Amino acid sequence: MTITEEKTTSLEGKREVILEVNNLKTYYPIFGGFFKRKIGEVKAVDGVSFNLYKQETLGLVGESGCGKTTIGNTILNLVPATSGEISFQGKRMDNKNFTKDLRKKIQMVFQDPDSSLNPRWKIINIIGEPLKILMGIKKRSEIRRRVLNLLETVSMKREHLDRYPHEFSGGQKQRIVIARALACNPEIMILDEPTSALDVSVQAQILNLLKNLQKEFNLSYLFITHDLSVIQHIGTRIEVMYLGKMVEGGKIEDVFYNPTHPYTKALLSARPTFDPSSKSRRVILEGDVPSAINPPSGCAFHPRCYEKEGHVGCDVNKPTRVDLGDDHYMMCAPLSEEKKSYKGMEYISD
Numbered sequence: 001m002t003i004t005e006e007k008t009t010s011l012e013g014k015r016e017v018i019l020e021v022n023n024l025k026t027y028y029p030i031f032g033g034f035f036k037r038k039i040g041e042v043k044a045v046d047g048v049s050f051n052l053y054k055q056e057t058l059g060l061v062g063e064s065g066c067g068k069t070t071i072g073n074t075i076l077n078l079v080p081a082t083s084g085e086i087s088f089q090g091k092r093m094d095n096k097n098f099t100k101d102l103r104k105k106i107q108m109v110f111q112d113p114d115s116s117l118n119p120r121w122k123i124i125n126i127i128g129e130p131l132k133i134l135m136g137i138k139k140r141s142e143i144r145r146r147v148l149n150l151l152e153t154v155s156m157k158r159e160h161l162d163r164y165p166h167e168f169s170g171g172q173k174q175r176i177v178i179a180r181a182l183a184c185n186p187e188i189m190i191l192d193e194p195t196s197a198l199d200v201s202v203q204a205q206i207l208n209l210l211k212n213l214q215k216e217f218n219l220s221y222l223f224i225t226h227d228l229s230v231i232q233h234i235g236t237r238i239e240v241m242y243l244g245k246m247v248e249g250g251k252i253e254d255v256f257y258n259p260t261h262p263y264t265k266a267l268l269s270a271r272p273t274f275d276p277s278s279k280s281r282r283v284i285l286e287g288d289v290p291s292a293i294n295p296p297s298g299c300a301f302h303p304r305c306y307e308k309e310g311h312v313g314c315d316v317n318k319p320t321r322v323d324l325g326d327d328h329y330m331m332c333a334p335l336s337e338e339k340k341s342y343k344g345m346e347y348i349s350d
Contacts, residue, residue: 017090018220019052019075019106019188024084026067026074030293042292044070046244047084052188055214057221059231059252061267062241065289068224069111072190075222076108088188104134107181111193113173117165123176124161127151130183150179154209171202178209182217190222195230207234228271232256237327240264243300244292247319250328260322261330262307299333 026045029038045067052058060068073079075086077098086093093102110116117126127150128143137143144161151160154175165173174194181189191210195203211234213219225231231238232252239249240263248261259265266283285304290296296303302314311333319331 015056016054017051018054018088019222020085020087020090021051021071021075022049022085022087024048024071024074024086025082026070026079027082040293043244043295044292045074046295048241048244048246050239050246050249052220052222054187054220055218056236057214057223057231057234059235059238060222060224060241061226061228061231061238063226063267063289065292066241067244067292068226068241069192072108072192072222072224075190076106100134104184105186106188106190107184107186108190108192109174109177109181109194111196113170113177113197114165116177117173119165122162122164123147123151126165126176127180127183130180134184146183147179150182151176153182153213154179169202170198171205174198174206175209178206178213182213185217186219188220188222190224192224193226196225196227203230210234228256228268240267243290243295245300246331247301248330250324251326254324254326254328258324258328260324260328261301261332262305263301264330299331302333 024045025043025047027041027043030040030042031037032039048067048071050058060071062068070079074081075093077093077095080095088102088105091097121129124144124147127147131137131143131146137146148158148161151157156172156175156179160168160172165176168176178194194210195206198206207230210221214221221234223231223235235252237249237251238255240247240255240261242263248255248259248264255264256268259268262283266285269281269283283306285306287304290300290303296315298313298315298317299305299319302308305311305314308314314333317333319333322330322332324330
């Protein structure tokens with residue numbers, strides 16, 4: 001049995017939704033002119049829906065600028081949602097009811113540990129701050145004891161308590177950020193490319209640490225990354241994004257070994273590999289990514305799609321959901337009559 005099969009089997013029978021995102025839209029306004037009036041908006045996230053189940057790792061992948069990090073920031077209420085619903089354990093979250101208790105339950109590990117750690121604070125203060133503000137702990141001795149326990153949980157030592165961030169390596173800084181996220185006993189951790197700035201050997205250590213912490217504390221991960229090899233190693237399910245929209249999703253083995261959407265195929269073919277024959281299977285996309293200010297009509301991917309001749313109305317109609325079996329789906333225009341060669345597909349209209 002493979003690692004992926006073990007993860008999938010262990011989750012069967014207890015797929016309880018902990019986070020639900022429904023038709024989420026997050027637009028950034030553009031101001032211009034003498035009076036700085038709104039002249040447009042960047043559609044960073046444009047109608048995204050997905051579920052995060054308890055004790056699973058959901059990978060959110062796509063190229064830079066597709067809206068992955070904006071989703072994480074919107075869930076944490078760091079960026080206001082334009083429309084849509086976000087629910088935690090069945091209760092809707094928005095600006096009005098994003099309470100301190102909710103903040104404790106959802107924590108984030110940012111991409112760059114240097115920018116997320118205060119250079120003037122010692123580690124005892126950095127990790128102890130959420131214990132004071134969110135957990136209400138005031139005694140310095142209790143804070144010190146808890147911070148030491150958290151550092152030991154991420155394989156760091158007592159002597160690290162009274163050092164400053166600049167005295168640590170990149171991997172150690174990321175461990176400190178993870179320890180800070182664990183301080184409030186969260187149920188969900190949003191990981192925004194936590195290994196992208198690290199060496200390959202250190203990446204493996206951090207990924208193994210995250211897997212161990214997930215088992216120990218029953219955590220659910222929303223893992224944002226552009227490294228497909230990383231999410232294949234740690235993920236349970238995957239959602240592929242392009243220009244603010246989901247294009248394909250499903251279990252790791254379904255998407256990686258049976259990719260169906262043209263963009264997913266191109267993304268997977270671009271992975272580094274030691275197989276010389278893979279060069280002949282490389283998919284080269286033509287053109288540039290369209291602007292999120294004025295996205296193309298119909299399917300956002302159609303200007304670069306190498307399979308659009310086999311579909312109907314890519315440039316006019318919105319893509320429809322195509323069920324491929326189990327959790328596997330893609331968003332695509334219907335096939336033309338002579339191209340209906342896919343098996344087990346069911347088009348679902350909006």
